[in-house]
Amino acid sequence: MTARQFRVLVIGGGYAGVMAANRLTSRDDLAVTLVNPRPHFVERIRLHQLVAETGDAAVDYERVLNDRVRLAVDSVERIDTAARRIVLASGATLDYDYLVYAAGSTGAVPASVPGAAEFGFSLSEWEPAARLKARLSDLALPAPIVVVGGGLTGIEAAAELAEAGRPVTLVSTVVGPSLSRPGRRSVTKRLHKLGVVLVEGDAATVTAVGPDHVALADGRIIASAVTVWAAGFGVPGLAAASGLTTDGMGRVVTDETYTSVDDDRIVAAGDSAAPSRRAYRMSCQASLPMGVLAAETVLARIAGESPATVSVPMTAQCISVGRRAGTLQVQRADDTPIALYLGGRTGALIKEQVCRWTVKWMAGEAAEPGSYRTRKGPDRSTAPAADEAIGVR
Known part of the structure; x- marks a missing residue:
């Protein structure tokens, strides 16, 4: 008699999706399919290098994906939870026994700001980042650039472009809101040294x-040949459109085993998941272990066991401030910053090593499923729910 093959679909080929798919291959009786709209893995933490032409952000899936995982290059239009099937943009359908929802996040360019969607460039995903790169390649070096948003993405983009010799203005009510006060000083000092003009405060809206x-709230007009919109992230609308319970941002609401509150055949991980409505900060730091833990939940259920409840510790934020400087902001395990950081060249070296190690960890899990070890995070039972929490990478 032929042993049954469990069909597991993974939606999304980012950090969480790749780690989940790789961990799932630790069982021989699973047929794992990863659905992703691109034929290559995107290092989102290097997209600012892509647009400034100081590095690449594409990695061949052969390098980071177990060879037992089938890659389907397509987009998911709908999840039919009743039939346990997904409908693809190509018109094809795929059936599943278990589904890992790791659709990731998107750039949130608000329709409420006139002209933002039309004239603003995002760099949160491969396609808009490629368009921004193409636009910059046609732009004279002295032409002014405005980066909107002072989170980590905005800081990294502004610094990378300024270091390449471009005049950059960074507009944000607060630069580095997720950092400690000393960490912010480290970042802003380096931005000033690179010649970035900072426009901050309540009027910098x-x-x-x-x-x-x-145009700003106080009536100021800032010249901008290219406007980079880096003010926050959103998530795809697939989960909500498919009838799954989502939080105010559209992330799948799960329990602390990453199981959907609607369906124990669906788990979610990464930027598009909200365990107990307390989403982690959008980051590869959270997504890598979340992908593994979501896969462990599926493996436990297939084995007839109760899945474990494990939280993810958040220990630091790594920020590149150009190629020659960076800031490592140390955090408590609950992701709150402390007044400790490493800056300058040391910060840059640590940031680069983190970028390299994320790929190495995925490749390691691909070569030896089960090799990536997760650490237990803090008790999240008393943390406040945050339906509308904004992800800032």
Whole structure:
């Protein structure tokens, strides 16, 4: 008699999805399919290097994906939870016994800001980052650039472009809001040294974006040949459109085993998951172990066991501030910053090693499923729920 093959689909080929798919191959009786719209893995933490042409952000899936995982290059249009089937943009359908939802996050360019969607460039995903790179390649070096948003993505983009010799203005009510006060000083000191003009405060709210300027709440107009919108992240609408319970941002609401509150055949991980409505900060730091833990939940259920409840510790934030400097912000395990950081060249070296190790960890799990070890995080039972929490990488 032929042993049954369990069909497991993974939606999304980012950090969480790749780790989940690789861990699932630790059982021989699982047929694992990863559905992703691109034929290569995207190092999102290097997209600012892609647009400034100081590095690449594409990695061949052969390098980071177990060879037992089938890669389907397509987009998911709908999840039919009743039939346990997904409908793809190509018109094909795939059936599943278990589904890992790791759809990731997207750049949130608000329709409420006139001109932002039309004239603003995002670098949160491969396609918009490639468009931004193409636009910059046609732009004269002295042309002014405005980066909107002072989170980690905005800081890294502004620094990378300024170090390449471009005049950059960074507009944000607060630069580095997730950092400690000393960490923010480290970042802003380096930005100033690179020549980045910082426009901060309550009035530094963009009210409109034009083809050659941005307008602020206090009436100021800042010249901008290219406006980079890096003010926050969103998530795909697939889960909500498919009838799954989501939080205010659209992330799948799960319990602490990453199981959907609607369906124990669906688990979620990474940026598009909200365990107990207390989503982790959007980051590869959270997504890598979440992918593994979501896969462990599926493996436990197939084995007839109760899945474990394990939280993810968040220990630091790594920020590149150009190629020659960076800031490592030390955190408590609950992701709150402390007044301790490493900056300058040391921070840059640590950041680069982190970028390299994320790929090595995925490749290691691909070569030897089960090799990646997760550490137990803090008790999350008393943490406040945050339906509308904004992810800032």
